[in-house]
Amino acid sequence: MSFVENLIKARSHIVFLAALGCGLALVMYVDRQIETPQAGMVDPSVNALEEVSPMEQMEKVEPLPLAITGVSGPQDIEYARIAWRYFQNNTDPTTGLVNSTDKYPSTTMWETGSYFVATIAANRLGLIDEAEAVDRIGLALDTLSGIRLFDDMLPNKAYNVRTGELVNYANQPVERGLGWSALDIARLIAALGHVDANYPVLAPKTTRLIERWDLSQMVRDGALVGGNMVDGTLRYDQEGRVGYEQYAAKAMMLFGFDAFRAYDAETNLMVKEVNGQPIPVDTRLHRNRTPAFTVSEPYLFDGLEFGFDARSRRFATAIYRAQEARYQETGILTAVSESHINVAPYFVYSSIWGGGAPWAVMSFSGERLDSRRTTTTKVAFAWDALFGTEYTRELVANIAPLGDPERGWPEGIYEIDGTTNTSVTVNTNAVVLAALAFRATGPLIRSPE
Structure with missing residues (x-):
């Protein structure tokens, strides 16, 4: 049999071997490209945001x-005196509570927390002495310990500064109330933590106040839960978004409440x-x-x-x-x-x-x-x-x-x-x-x- 005839008979094997050789060459080429990428070539997954978790992106921020x-310089003290004037003008002498806005006698737990923060700061800056700070916060704590709660559970969303009555957002009395805000209460609880740290003499009053509240209603399975009146019915809603939620969780954890879901930002x-x-x-x-x-x-x-x-x-x-x-x-x-x-x-x-x-x-x-x-x-x-x-x-x-x-x-x-x-x-x-x-x-x- 001639060489040509043998070649023709073996053509299928030759095609297979040729294909195998080409495939091997292709694999070796690709391997070389992976090991030594050409200049300017970038693996698209390296910088793709979808390949990096949000928390990993934030962890790259240099704080x-x-x-x-x-x-405190003289200018700081001048600025502080201007700010403290608001509280001198807007503190009710009977209840010790402070107006939410100038001359408007309504407040929330958030704003009451702000008042406590302001008082501690004013004392630190030398605008008032410790005795005045303790007297101011103590009077407000006494009022908070005596005001009526929403459904005997937690502070209402708003109160009249002069009378301590439950009110709506128009500062009009409401018999049952509006419900409660978990974020507002947590803001006040953060302030109570600062009060305890700065004025241990007030600790019995802060303890008595917190024990009066049924905080288990607003910290459930690690989350913050608000109570909202909707068409005469109390509805429970998760409260807080990234930022506010973690701040409020820190506050609750100061007093032993495990707000682990609220603290989780990821x-x-x-x-x-x-x-x-x-x-x-x-x-x-x-x-x-x-x-x-x-x-x-x-x-x-x-x-x-x-x-x-x-x-x-x-x-x-x-x-x-x-x-x-x-x-x-x-x-x-x-x-x-x-x-x-x-x-x-x-x-x-x-x-x-x-x-x-x-x-x-x-x-x-x-x-x-x-x-x-x-x-x-x-x-x-x-x-x-x-x-x-x-x-x-x-x-x-x-x-x-x-x-x-x-x-x-x-x-x-x-x-x-x-x-x-x-x-x-x-x-x-x-x-x-x-x-x-x-x-x-x-x-x-x-x-x-």
Whole structure:
């Protein structure tokens, strides 16, 4: 048989061997490309956000150092005196409670917590002595221990400052009440922790108050639960979103309540980039209505009162840096959070991310109100106390002329036209005092030396 005939008969084997050789060559080529990638080639999975968890993204944030100086200058004391004037003007001498806004005799547990924080800070700054601080807080604790609770369980959402009666948000008496806010109560409990740390003589009163409340109703399976009256029926709803939830959880854990689900930020966390910064955003809806929003306030409280933990300090750093970056890019001084405004609807959430967009300003019902964005007094003072950057100093310098020695600090400046947001509130003046005290003595939970 000729060579050609043999070759033809063996053609199927030859094709197989050729294919095998080509396949082997291809595998070796691919291996070489993996081992020594060509210049400029990047594995797309390395930088793909979907391959990195939200918490891993946030852990890459380099936290800013804290700016505790250990001293209070004359300017700080002047600013603090302006803030304390609010409390001199708005404390009821009978109940010891404080108006939520200037001359408006209604309060919540959140705002009562702010009053306690302000009193501790005023004492640390030398505006009042320890005896006055103890007397003020003690009177308010006595009132809280005697007021009627919602369903004999927990504090109602609102009270009349002058009478201690249960009221609605229009400050009108309501027989049963509105229910309770777990976040508001947790805010007050945080303040009670600071009271215990700073004034042990008041510990029996704080203990008696907490024992009177059925806090098991609002901490369930590690989560924070509010009670809301809906068509005459009490409904239990989970409360808190990333930021507020973790601050409130810290407060509850001070008194032995295991709010482990509330403290967990990772389960409901997503990250949105805003002005080049990774911003922590909750995946859940805000009050089951609109996409959740991120504001400065819970991180300011956490830093000024507790001194941050590693996670909250990174979150706060990113939130601060986004506001600084917006200023650098637009020339608009940016210091945003939730705040009262002096026109309807009188309260807005000025977010870093909210309602599905950056820098959204939202009403309680979810309406966009970007024209009401305020460069807020409390945020300016708090960021400056916490981080003390060139930008924070510029914020405070811009806000400083607003201080009214006869009334206190207003909410801030509307960025749309530079006019003053003239609402004057307990929360803003409390944060100013807490910020100035932090600069000198550190977090409130730590007893001053």
